[in-house]
Amino acid sequence: MATRICFFESPLQLKWLAAFALAISAVAAAADCSRVISVPAAPTGFSVITIGDKVSGVYPVVLRELGAKTGCNFNFPVVPRARLDHMFFKTSEADILIPASRSTERDKTATFVPLIQVAPALISLKARQLGVTSVKQLAENRALRGALVRTFTYGDEYQALLLELDKDKRIDYVTDLNTVARMLAAGRVDFTIVAPTLMFSSLGENPMTADLNEKLHYISLDGLKRIDSGAYISRTSLEASDQEALRKLLTDSVKTEALWNAFVKYYPPDVLRGVVTRKTQRDN
Numbered sequence: 437m438a439t440r441i442c443f444f445e446s447p448l449q450l451k452w453l454a455a456f457a458l459a460i461s462a463v464a465a466a467a468d469c470s471r472v473i474s475v476p477a478a479p480t481g482f483s484v485i486t487i488g489d490k491v492s493g494v495y496p497v498v499l500r501e502l503g504a505k506t507g508c509n510f511n512f513p514v515v516p517r518a519r520l521d522h523m524f525f526k527t528s529e530a531d532i533l534i535p536a537s538r539s540t541e542r543d544k545t546a547t548f549v550p551l552i553q554v555a556p557a558l559i560s561l562k563a564r565q566l567g568v569t570s571v572k573q574l575a576e577n578r579a580l581r582g583a584l585v586r587t588f589t590y591g592d593e594y595q596a597l598l599l600e601l602d603k604d605k606r607i608d609y610v611t612d613l614n615t616v617a618r619m620l621a622a623g624r625v626d627f628t629i630v631a632p633t634l635m636f637s638s639l640g641e642n643p644m645t646a647d648l649n650e651k652l653h654y655i656s657l658d659g660l661k662r663i664d665s666g667a668y669i670s671r672t673s674l675e676a677s678d679q680e681a682l683r684k685l686l687t688d689s690v691k692t693e694a695l696w697n698a699f700v701k702y703y704p705p706d707v708l709r710g711v712v713t714r715k716t717q718r719d720n
Contacts, residue, residue, distance in 0.1 A: 445568060468507030469678050475499065475532045477511050478517040481637025482702040483535050486514045494698045495534050495667075498689050506685055524670065531674050532682065533666035546668040547679065549686045551695060553662035553712045556590045557654040559635055560627045561620055562660045572658030574627075583608045583616045583625040593660050594629070613638040617648045628666070629657070632707040633699075654706055 443585070454638045477484050484626045485493035491512035499510050510532075515523065524530040525545055538548045558574065559710055560566050575597065582601065585611040589595065601607045608625060610616055620624045632654050639645040669682050689695040699708060 445554045469503075469509065469681050470675060471678070472509045472511050472675075473503075473531045473678070473682065474529065475512050475534065476515045477512040478498070478515055478520055479641075480517075480535060481634050483633070483637070483641070489514050494695070494702055497701075498695050498698050499532075499534075499685075501694060502685050502689055506681070507655070507679060508685060509514055524668065528670060528673040531670050531678075533670075535665050535683075536668045538624055538664055539572070542668060546670050547663075547683065548668055549583060549683055550664040551666040551686065551690055552664075552699075554590075554631045554633070555662040555710045555712075556594060556629050556660055556664050557590075557632045557655060557710050558627055558629055558657045559620075559632070560653050560655075561651055562653040563644045563651070564626070565653050566627060566655075568627075569655060569658060571597050571657055574657065578604055578606065580626045581606050582627045582629065583610055583619045585610060585613060585616065585630065588630060588634075590629075590631075591661055591663050597660070602654055614642055614645050617645050617652075621648055629660075632710045633703055636703060636707045652710065656710060 476495075477486055477496065479486050480493070483494045484491065484496060491514060496510075496512055502508075503510055520530070520533060524533040525542065533546070536542070536548070538550070542548070546712075558566070558568060566577075566580060568577060568580070571593065574580065584598070584607055598607065608619070610619070613628075613630065613635055616625075616628045616630075617635070620628065635652070636649055639649045667686055669679050669686075673680065674682070699711060703711075
C-alpha cells in the first residue's frame with residue numbers, strides 16, 4: 437500500500453508557507469543586486485589597474501570581495517579615462533564611478549559615498565629634504581622651485597598656495613607625474629605637491645621611473661586640508677533598491693576595513709600616511 441505524504445494540507449499551513457516565502461524573497465531582495473552592476477574602468481594608479489581587458493587594483497578588488505558576500509556582481513569594461521564622466525553622467529551607461537571626487541554639479545544626478553580622505557604631500561628627494569612643514573614656510577622660502585600637474589586640485593587652500601607661488605614664477609606646470617619625478621631627480625626642481633598614492637603608483641607603473649619611488653620623501657603640509665574621495669552611485673541607471681544595496685556595500689567597505697586592507701596590499705606605510713579612511717578618522 438502506497439504511503440501518501442502531504443505537507444501543508446490546512447489553509448493555515450498554506451498561509452504560513454506563503455508568508456515564509458515572501459519573507460525569504462524580501463531578505464534576498466535586500467541583500468542582492470537585481471542585475472550586474474557596470475563599473476567602467478580606466479587606469480588610475482593602483483586604485484584601478486587595467487592590463488588589456490583585465491581589471492584589478494584597490495577598488496575592483498574590494499567591490500568583487502564584498503559583492504561575492506552580498507550577491508552583487510560587477511562588470512568592469514575598460515574605457516579611456518576621457519569617457520568615464522560621459523558614460524556616467526551623460527549617457528547613464530555606468531552605474532558606479534570610482535574613485536571619484538565630489539562636486540556640486542555631480543551631486544545633482546548621482547549619490548556620493550565618501551570612502552577615504554586624501555591630503556596632498558610635499559614631495560622631495562630624500563637626499564635633499566627641504567626643512568619645510570607648512571604652507572607658510574613653503575611660500576616664504578623663495579629659493580625653492582616646484583613642478584606640478586596642472587589638472588590636479590586639492591581645494592581652496594591648495595589653489596591659494598599655487599597663486600602665491602606663481603607670483604614669483606616658482607612653478608613649472610607639466611602634464612604627468614613621471615615628468616615631475618624626472619625633474620626632481622635631475623635637480624631641475626626641488627618639490628612637487630600631490631597625493632602620495634598618485635605619485636607612488638604613477639612611478640610604479642613605468643619601469644623607467646619605478647626606482648625613483650625609493651628616493652622620494654613625503655611630508656604633510658600644515659595648512660592643506662584633506663579632501664573626500666569616494667564613489668558616485670547613479671540615480672538614473674539604477675533602481676532604488678540597487679542604489680541602497682550599493683550604498684551599503686560601499687559603506688561597509690570602510691566599516692569592515694576591507695578598503696584599508698586593500699590599500700595596504702598596494703602601498704607602503706610612508707605613502708599611506710596621507711590617506712585616512714572614514715572609519716580611521718572617527719576612531720582617532
